[in-house]
Amino acid sequence: MDLGLKGVHVLVTGASGGIGLETAKLYCSLGAEVTAHYNTHYGPLDTLSKTYSNMQAVQAELSDETSVMNMFTAIEHAGPVQVVIVNHGIWPTEDIPIADLTLQRWNHTLATNLTSSFLVCREYLKWLRNATPEVKEKAAIVLIGSTAGKYGEDGHADYAASKSAMMHGLTMTLKNEIVKIAPRGRVNTVAPGWVRTPMAESALADPDVVYRALATTPLRKVATPLDVANQIVVLSSSTLSGHVTGQVVMVEGGMEGRLLNKPEHL
Template identity: 60%
Template sequence: MPQRPLTPTGLHLGLEGVHVLVTGASGGIGYETAEQFHDNNDIVEQGAIVTAHYNTNFAPLDKFAESRSQVVQADLSKEDEVAAMFDKATYTFGPVQILIINHAISVVKDEYIWEMSLDRWKTTMDANLTSTFLVAREYLRRLKNVAADLREEASIVLIGSTAGKYGEAGHADYAASKSAMMYGLTMTLKNEIVKLAPMGRVNCIGPGWVKTPMATESLKNPHTLYAALATTPLKKIAKPTDIATQILVLSSNSLSGHITGQVLMIEGGMEGRLLNEPEDVGINLHSRQLNLD
């Protein structure tokens, strides 16, 4: 295999020309991930081929309709649409080598489990967990027929959540769906992928609060912000790039070729106990709105 060019830091990620599928790519983390895989920049040149998935919100992905990337729409809770997504991805750029399972929904309304309807539970499980099963299954089914040299890059990164580790009162549906992905599914898939691709790897990232467009509005509430930072030593909210860069690192065989079955928590050191009083993180709980800039 020809030696890949080094980055200015002396490292290469080995992602040039590798076909990556990112689900849920129109959201904050997904969009940043797709962009970083695709872009060549002054620090690290990735140059991956990106298929960016969305379900309902196309607008942020307009720039990805370019020669080395494409955008596909699919409801990932439906088997036929998952298959059609992979068909389109493969027809345009060849087999998907790296799969980033990022899509998810979270119902905003707090409902304790004794208040939660079966419909809400099933909707969240279908949108988050069942869809993840369908996407991973389709990827692995097709991996069986991929040329051996292309299978060397086989990697799945699932996106979990701190809710999957600590639980989240009022959101048992979301927490349970993420926990199942982070532990039962990730740990099983890392043992199964090697049956098809001996160097294949499966890992998971568990973000805490991230300053995405959706979360930013919630974080303007000082009580919400304090709850997010109260047990976080770094006393700050992550940016999408904090998550996306680690997704790239875990995806790279050059940097992470001996890492599989791991759940990497990216949450500023969050713990399940109180570390910071409001004044320690510079929050006035009597303020109605906060400026996050």
């Protein structure tokens, strides 16, 4: 099936690892013109660029306003960005309850995950204003949320709060505002549960973490990056999802919530 993405300029943030790398690769295979963003970890994108001539890489620190502005200027030669995948972010590995959470970590996580996403979306919308009607016809934003944004996550209130804000306040506002610039523009969120990515590798090495992650999950498996990338591509395609906007698609195997208590706690 033709997804209508051939020649469409897609910007994937955080494209050098995990979900982002798999997403960039999938768009390349579908014939999109892909701009793969990275901050410090370029290596995997070098390999990808040697495989696909329709991919370019761009470096930017997305929590820095000037860096985001410069990124959009730098990629202008590839044509106006039509689709943005807001995938970048961090998950601090140390479990710290709110009572002990430092303001420094809270601010750093929200700046890296949430403020940076706002800056990317804002700059995209500014550039979209001057695009042609043909470019605007396929305008779409897909943000990457998390089950933490729905259920919370013990020891990771900073991460959960950043994802919840993206999944609800930011997505729902953007979907109402993008149409004032691009009448057919759409905004959706894909919210994964646990995914086997480098960021989650150390946590998933603990069998107890895996058990607690899958205890309320009917499919009883940890997602692969491709599981998530497939849903991102579907939502970004105006051919498949042209009348879908303001939605949060959970990619978590049917997860029903957190396993909070062990038998010895009861």
